[in-house]
Amino acid sequence: MSLSFNFARIPHIIFGSGKLANLYSLISQYGNSVLIVVGASSLKKSGKLGEIEKTLGDNNIIYNVIDVKGEPSPSLVDEAAQKYRNSSIDVVVGIGGGSVTDAGKAISAMILKEDSIKNYLEGVGNKIHNGQKIPYIAIPTTSGTGSEATKNAVISEIGNEGYKKSLRHDNLIPDVAIIDPELMKSCPASVTAACGMDAFTQLLESYISSNSNPITDALAYSGMKYMKDALIPACSNKSSDINTRSSMAYGSLISGMTLANAGLGVVHGLASPIGARFRIPHGVVCGTILAEATKMNIKKLKNSSEGMKSLKKYADIGALLSNKPFNTGKSLDENLSNLIKILYNWTEVLNLDKLSNYGISHNDISKIVEKSGLKNNPVNLDKKDMTEILENRL
Amino acid sequence: MSLSFNFARIPHIIFGSGKLANLYSLISQYGNSVLIVVGASSLKKSGKLGEIEKTLGDNNIIYNVIDVKGEPSPSLVDEAAQKYRNSSIDVVVGIGGGSVTDAGKAISAMILKEDSIKNYLEGVGNKIHNGQKIPYIAIPTTSGTGSEATKNAVISEIGNEGYKKSLRHDNLIPDVAIIDPELMKSCPASVTAACGMDAFTQLLESYISSNSNPITDALAYSGMKYMKDALIPACSNKSSDINTRSSMAYGSLISGMTLANAGLGVVHGLASPIGARFRIPHGVVCGTILAEATKMNIKKLKNSSEGMKSLKKYADIGALLSNKPFNTGKSLDENLSNLIKILYNWTEVLNLDKLSNYGISHNDISKIVEKSGLKNNPVNLDKKDMTEILENRL
Numbered sequence: 084m085s086l087s088f089n090f091a092r093i094p095h096i097i098f099g100s101g102k103l104a105n106l107y108s109l110i111s112q113y114g115n116s117v118l119i120v121v122g123a124s125s126l127k128k129s130g131k132l133g134e135i136e137k138t139l140g141d142n143n144i145i146y147n148v149i150d151v152k153g154e155p156s157p158s159l160v161d162e163a164a165q166k167y168r169n170s171s172i173d174v175v176v177g178i179g180g181g182s183v184t185d186a187g188k189a190i191s192a193m194i195l196k197e198d199s200i201k202n203y204l205e206g207v208g209n210k211i212h213n214g215q216k217i218p219y220i221a222i223p224t225t226s227g228t229g230s231e232a233t234k235n236a237v238i239s240e241i242g243n244e245g246y247k248k249s250l251r252h253d254n255l256i257p258d259v260a261i262i263d264p265e266l267m268k269s270c271p272a273s274v275t276a277a278c279g280m281d282a283f284t285q286l287l288e289s290y291i292s293s294n295s296n297p298i299t300d301a302l303a304y305s306g307m308k309y310m311k312d313a314l315i316p317a318c319s320n321k322s323s324d325i326n327t328r329s330s331m332a333y334g335s336l337i338s339g340m341t342l343a344n345a346g347l348g349v350v351h352g353l354a355s356p357i358g359a360r361f362r363i364p365h366g367v368v369c370g371t372i373l374a375e376a377t378k379m380n381i382k383k384l385k386n387s388s389e390g391m392k393s394l395k396k397y398a399d400i401g402a403l404l405s406n407k408p409f410n411t412g413k414s415l416d417e418n419l420s421n422l423i424k425i426l427y428n429w430t431e432v433l434n435l436d437k438l439s440n441y442g443i444s445h446n447d448i449s450k451i452v453e454k455s456g457l458k459n460n461p462v463n464l465d466k467k468d469m470t471e472i473l474e475n476r477l
Numbered sequence: 478m479s480l481s482f483n484f485a486r487i488p489h490i491i492f493g494s495g496k497l498a499n500l501y502s503l504i505s506q507y508g509n510s511v512l513i514v515v516g517a518s519s520l521k522k523s524g525k526l527g528e529i530e531k532t533l534g535d536n537n538i539i540y541n542v543i544d545v546k547g548e549p550s551p552s553l554v555d556e557a558a559q560k561y562r563n564s565s566i567d568v569v570v571g572i573g574g575g576s577v578t579d580a581g582k583a584i585s586a587m588i589l590k591e592d593s594i595k596n597y598l599e600g601v602g603n604k605i606h607n608g609q610k611i612p613y614i615a616i617p618t619t620s621g622t623g624s625e626a627t628k629n630a631v632i633s634e635i636g637n638e639g640y641k642k643s644l645r646h647d648n649l650i651p652d653v654a655i656i657d658p659e660l661m662k663s664c665p666a667s668v669t670a671a672c673g674m675d676a677f678t679q680l681l682e683s684y685i686s687s688n689s690n691p692i693t694d695a696l697a698y699s700g701m702k703y704m705k706d707a708l709i710p711a712c713s714n715k716s717s718d719i720n721t722r723s724s725m726a727y728g729s730l731i732s733g734m735t736l737a738n739a740g741l742g743v744v745h746g747l748a749s750p751i752g753a754r755f756r757i758p759h760g761v762v763c764g765t766i767l768a769e770a771t772k773m774n775i776k777k778l779k780n781s782s783e784g785m786k787s788l789k790k791y792a793d794i795g796a797l798l799s800n801k802p803f804n805t806g807k808s809l810d811e812n813l814s815n816l817i818k819i820l821y822n823w824t825e826v827l828n829l830d831k832l833s834n835y836g837i838s839h840n841d842i843s844k845i846v847e848k849s850g851l852k853n854n855p856v857n858l859d860k861k862d863m864t865e866i867l868e869n870r871l
Binding site: 089309330 | 479480481482483484485486487488489490491492493494496647658690691692694695696698699703719720723724727731
């Protein structure tokens with residue numbers, strides 16, 4: 084079959100240490116009234132929010148600030164959209180982790196609507212969002228979700244009947260993404276580890292996705308190349324090193340671009356129902372099951388008559404991670420087993436929690452598996468396979 | 478120095494055999510009045526324009542057609558913009574080679590202005606375009622300029638005082654690019670060769686550009702990987718093979734993305750003043766001097782104390798083109814000499830004209846060199862070096 088794919092547009096990317104300073108001239112391209120969406124405390128603690136507010140004031144930019152605590156709920160988005168619906172906001176700016184980026188994205192998309200975001204969430208409401216929104220600038224402070232480059236905002240209703248569902252439209256891709264690794268230097272080790280494993284999972288899953296294309300392949304490989312030597316140092320002795328944080332930020336940004344265009348696999352297929360039922364950080368779920376899921380995928384691919392293409396791609400990454408990408412001496416099997424070994428090692432070194440630490444027990448697994456999906460996993464897994472992945476990380 | 482770069486947005490890309498059929502539903506997302514910009518004859522000869530017009534009519538879309546002969550001049554753009562200024566055009570569609578794509582881009586940008594494009598051309602006028610335009614869908618029919626992914630339209634005034642200058646703004650990046658390799662199957666061998674060499678030159682020059690970044694590196698490498706085995710077949714026995722045409726179209730698309738974000742080198746620095754003074758296809762200029770320019774760059778890099786990074790990148794491509802990317806047995810020098818050898822071989826096999834075939838003589842060279850630039854060439858070349866490149870291809 085000949086080459087066939089779609090690739091969504093990407094935001095204008097401004098990447099580099101100190102690039103936050105571009106925010107003020109960017110805002111004035113849209114107008115002089117800005118709504119700032121920030122996380123609960125980290126920006127405030129570091130004094131960074133104060134600096135930003137002062138500079139906005141000095142530049143005669145009118146601003147309002149919204150705090151987002153945890154993952155954004157429908158009611159948070161609805162209340163914010165209602166409050167600022169008649170305030171002539173020219174541009175929304177989200178500065179924070181993935182939850183904040185998604186909250187800002189959703190608010191920028193709902194200010195112009197009169198009803199609840201619930202009506203527009205996939206699998207929840209029955210309305211289709213038309214993409215009309217206030218311009219949106221995303222400024223991540225963690226290297227995790229890659230949400231600064233995606234067209235969806237994940238909205239969470241926690242509880243037994245809870246869900247994590249997306250508001251999605253091509254036009255919701257942020258207009259501009261400012262990636263300033265300086266903002267990530269104060270991110271704690273545990274958050275850096277969880278977010279980093281989320282980003283790496285997104286890169287690996289989109290690389291081996293059944294829906295990958297040459298652009299996502301090239302980008303995902305590049306993202307993993309930068310992340311592989313930065314992940315552990317960013318969580319330990321190099322947490323303040325700007326080159327290390329730059330590599331993490333680059334991998335995360337790229338992971339948003341590749342997941343948006345190639346899709347993801349079973350790790351994210353399982354993470355979604357787990358996240359809806361338990362208060363466990365998304366990156367911890369992904370990180371803790373990635374090695375197990377990769378091992379299972381490789382086992383099943385080896386038993387599949389059409390598995391060779393995906394096995395070769397997994398082997399490419401095994402070679403990349405073991406710093407021997409050009410060593411033809413290693414066989415396919417050696418590279419595959421190196422890949423699994425290195426992912427397990429990361430799980431150990433980064434001290435990623437097991438699922439039971441968050442109250443998940445044997446009894447929950449069947450319900451989780453029931454609600455999970457395979458997304459664009461390169462090989463079919465049945466319920467028994469998915470159960471095995473989770474049981475091994477309980 | 479830590480990672481620092483900008484990356485402009487890219488169009489929404491719809492790539493694949495038969496994807497032209499998406500045009501009609503796309504147009505109706507913008508409205509029902511479309512201005513179609515086409516090349517002089519190829520679409521008409523193949524009957525494709527008739528098919529498109531019929532389908533537009535069947536879909537109740539009002540359309541007007543503009544013919545573009547050769548490279549677009551300021552007067553062509555001005556006349557078209559004036560003619561349709563009060564016609565409530567909802568979307569402009571450019572279907573053709575690089576000249577047509579650029580003409581459509583310029584017309585979509587000038588319909589909303591009241592004055593001449595000359596006022597907005599870099600180095601010609603003194604006004605800055607503000608990016609306001611009619612939405613624009615680009616549909617290339619050659620694999621050459623990559624203009625479907627760039628923010629500039631090259632406008633040519635031919636003659637002794639002639640110029641090739643750009644109208645440029647981030648917002649002029651087409652909104653959508655439909656890349657349908659079926660449209661390229663009837664492209665003649667000589668045009669395929671010239672356009673293909675232009676695209677390959679753009680990939681190689683942006684890959685080794687002093688302004689490259691990890692995204693352009695990953696993409697340019699991917700583009701060359703696809704083009705290397707398709708270039709010769711597309712110009713000979715595989716001109717109707719959809720996989721071959723897909724690889725060429727992919728390389729060309731990518732070359733637009735990488736040149737827009739990494740810039741180009743001395744080949745394009747020389748091609749610009751040559752194209753302004755002589756009626757020689759842009760792709761022929763690039764193709765005919767690429768091997769010579771690469772040889773010169775490598776020679777100068779070897780004499781430079783800071784040349785190793787660029788030499789390694791050139792060697793990567795030498796290894797890629799000789800199908801031995803993973804062979805560590807080859808030394809840097811072997812890969813570099815393979816690169817030069819293969820580029821010379823392409824020049825021969827594709828039968829690329831020498832410069833004198835278009836009336837360029839020894840006496841013209843000093844004037845060309847005088848007006849040329851190095852752009853983002855990885856190493857400094859002086860006038861003597863540039864003269865040598867051109868003399869060797871007279």
